Amino acid sequence: MSLDLTLRAAPTVPLEAEVLSPARLAGLSAAEAAKLPVVHGNERADVGDFFRIGGAADGQLDITGDLSMVKRIGAGMAEGRMVVHGSVGMHLGAGMSGGEIVVEGHAGDWVGAEMSGGRIVVKGNAGHMLGSARRGTPVGMRGGEILVFGNVGNEAGNGMRRGLIAIGGDTGDFAAVNMLAGSIVVLGHLGSRPGAGMKRGSLIAMHPAELLPTFSYACTYAPVFVRLYLRHLRRLGFDIADSQVNGSYQRWCGDGIELNRGEVLLFDAAGTASRG
Amino acid sequence: MGSPLRIVNGRVYDPANGVDGAVRDVCIRDGEIVVDVPPDAKRIDATGMVVMPGGIDIHCHIAGPKVNLARKVQPENHYGDVQLRTRLTRSGTGGTVPSTFATGYRYAALGYTTAMEAAVTPLGARHALEELHDTPVIDKGFYVLVGNSVLLYRLLHEGRREEFRHALAWWLNATKAYAPKLVNPGADELWKGYRNANVTSLDDKIGALDLTPRRVIAAFIEAANELGLPHPVHIHCNNLGHSGNFETTLETMRLAEGRRAHIAHIQFHSYGAAAAKSQSNPTSRARDIVEFINAHPNISADVGAVMFGRSTIMTADAPLAYMLRRFGTGKWVNADTENESGCGIVPFIYQDRVYTNALQWAIGLELLLCSADPWRVVFSTDHPNGGSFMSYPRLIRLLMDREFRKEQMARVNQKALNQSGLRDCQEREYTLSEIAIITRAGPARLLGLAAKGHLGVGADADVTIYEEDANKEKMFSAPRYVIKDGELAIEDHEFRVSREGRTLQVAPEYDRGIEQVLEPFFEDFYTVRFANYPVDERYAPHAQIIPTAPQAATSPAGSAPR
């Protein structure tokens, strides 16, 4: 049985609650968990001021309610599993190194920013800066997986160096901007200027996209690693067609202003059909 | 100014007054060291502790336009190093370029009570003073960048030496500076006007002018001495960072011809050419440099030691920063100031395995360990260029603790270590008295601050009390008490008062007629009106003017204070 937290009093100003993470609550009684500190605006408060606590800790944490004003849930977490039945605010799982977070609703900006390991699943939409670097830092996500079933905002994977980001819906502008390495799969449409400034890494997308003048077409082929990634994602619940798994992809190299060792792979429906 | 205070039973290190670890009381009243205080005065029991004058940083970069650019350009440098506010003190951020409040608190928390910002453009003086106003606790001043001034160059070019001297004095007054500063003289014109070129020797022609760095440097040394400034001209030599630059440094020091001159961060100017034709790595010529200084009592220097880890290169030497940008962490800032200066900023990391970085580290130590006169080769890291001021305690331990130093030497690039002369002087250990000289008494004397750097009667009551510890890094990291102007600023490691320090400046006399010479140039080539250019007294609310006077060319080692 998991430890259950239910939001009973909505915060009136942003609540910062990195303490909401399985390891921090492990082995605590409901009364002890209620005493853990959160920051409500400029004031210290207790978890119990906002949450009703039930169940018992066994490594899984369930949180229920509209947590859109709650920031930093699971930030820095290293282990355990957490399921949020509702939507969450900014910095979900920022800097996390292990464990799993599942959000049934939507998530705010900076999901998994600069994370190094673990997995974040968002069933709804996520905001800007998914798996990205903070301002001024060159390196974003360093490892792990972020799976978003809905749409995401701008700058997904900004400065990403390792790991996998999968997006079921559309992205905003500048997906994979300044990417250093790693993989991003987008099943919906890309916004403008995907891959700007990327050095290495792969951005794989299922729909035609307008690329920057510094990307050059290389070839159309059926990369094996894409097949493996897509099968993996299909097992995780993403809606991926056989034609996409087995299909051909246009390979565009870029960004020519940088190392030119990155690639944007665009699903080539026509090429796939002619290949039969 | 605080109530009267008696520090009892401490071991006192006051080298300027010949006190070397004697257990004695120090009495304070009205912000000064006094002979005695009434018996009911507050007492600080300093048993088992070391009492020294407050530390004085003769060369650091803590305020002004370039410092703020360096702060702004690297938020990542602040994220993980924060200064929490207390009831009394302001919050801030750290990293290699801390916010102003954090700078003041952190200097004080290391036992420093005075710090001199070493490079401010004249046009940036107002900005620098605003930041210094927000730098609490410590006393501070700045050196003004006049060594690439187009207007001063024109006067020299035309041979108008008298007017040149008056103009220099006018500029020191107009900016409320403490000393004139030269940085890579002659280079700005080549950098800005000749497609990012640089000066390579003292005899390069400066653009279209009939002028060379050699003539410029000599003229400033002469004028600063004629003006009787408490600190002579502060020189960042040409060719900083280049292999073989030690010859330029020696030539520059020879230009002083017996007059006073201060060479900044001399570690960066002590490099020999590549050891063999097959390689491009520089070598150490620290020995040549230090022998020259040992033999020339008119010359002083701060070391500019390098400490491993993060730093920020920030300099008025724009071509240097441009060269270093390829080795930095990916950001480069250039900022030109009209008719006055260049500026470059590169976030940087010194790594012990990298040949050049290890050599720089070794040369810094070599210079200090080979120096015969601690009064004239004083402590600095050129914060944050060679490393943050927060690394001073570690550098002190490297000097005082032979075994620790040997351990650290074993970790660095051995090829570099072998090219340095560090092993030849590795047995020396600095004494507490010598540390007090290179971090306090020496800088005070070189700056001409007669009331600082010592604990004699009448001195400013800036006092630091450390708990003795075999680990000198630990000892110098966190003094138990810091007294500033007679007030207990830090007691039991906590701030007790929120206070502002003084702004130190000079006001040499000049012929008012010089303004008629200067104004037309402003009309034509500046974008700030002549009338709006000088900084008024509101920008230095706790100003202290240090008087000018004829200065002796030398001060014998270990002599009593003036």
Add this chain to the structure above:
Amino acid sequence: MGENLKTVTDVTCTFCGCLCDDIALTVDLEQKRITKAENACVLGRAWFKEHGVEQRPFALIGGREATTEEGVEEAAQILARARFPLIYGLSDTTCEAQRVAVALADMIGGVVDSTSSVCHGPSVIAFQRTGKSTASLGEIKNRADMVVFWGGNPAEAHPRLFTRYAVTPKGMEVPRGRKDRTVVIVDVRRTPSTPAADIFIQVKPASDFEVLWALRALLKGRKVDPAIEQKTGVSLTVLEDLVARMKSCRYGAFLFGMGLTMNRGRHFNAGALLALATDLNEFTHWVALPVRGHGNVTGADNVIAWQTGYPFGVNFSRGYPRFNPGEFSAVDLLARGEADAALIVSSDPAANFPKAAIEQFGRIPVITLDPKVTPTTQLARVAFTTATYGVNVSGTAYRIDDVAITLRPAFESPYPSDEQVLTAILDRVRALLGGNRLPPGAPAVAPAPAP
């Protein structure tokens, strides 16, 4: 000249970020107004002339007339109670006032943000990624033989940028002024600035980034597909010609406006331009400056940066400064309904913020400091009337090139300065809280060991 007239020379005009400091004002002391502003541009003349002293209450509390002291008490009570207070504006006041505003934000554990976040904030974010090459305006006047204006209309927004600093003035290395410079204007439309250009390049809307990226690629010797013309409206030939000119000048300068920073791509547009200027330094000397609107928005960046380490959008709620544009920028946190009180200094967000952000002002107590009646002062719980900086109040302002200038006031105002009101609020809040508000716990990020 009559007894009631006086002349003040070398006055600085704080209408825009150019801060021209050569204005000669004629002041009618009886009428308390400026009758003449010599050397000022059309915008500056209007600015000086409209700043007479009007008969207004010192403060309004809930629409009721009050003294400044009563306003201070009410404002202090609001701010001392607030859990997520926002202090915003600051770009049309002195640095002396800005310093107190940041101190107040720190003391109460609030957020401080300037209008940077809605103008050139993206230029700052771009700067934080790559750095920049920049210069004081006098270098451009003295040396620039090629000037490129991108995404702005100086003729109408910053007239003297052309005449005092960057196009027509004679300089040391450009003794014939305009004749010695190549002037390029890049914009999405023709404007009154266009005739000033030797070369006008019209780009399709929202394709600045592509043009800049193509220029960078050409500079690096990469091939660019001629199809760039369909996307951007600019032919490859034009781009190649521009690159050749930029490489061969002696001293080049970009001056870029909000056409770049406030359009799709924002900080990436600004970043592409800063990177292009940096790349060009491989060949010759190039600098780039943002052309900023408000008189002292650059001062706000500087003051906030030296006090906190970050230039705008700074949150103190956990006891130390945190920076995150998008999270702690005023528009965004208001639109999310986060702020529970707001102190607006010399700014009118109710007139220009998006609807969602303005709606939040209707739900929370708002305090304003402003010389004028504005939509924001009209919705305020406490509205202070303050003296106008640069007209009635001395102090410091920073030009777009970071040069600090001391302001010379023309005549006295009966109203207190922003600095005086903010200081009074700060002192009263300090008394209410017993000093700075203690941090609510340990930092979210453990302090790193000293470097």
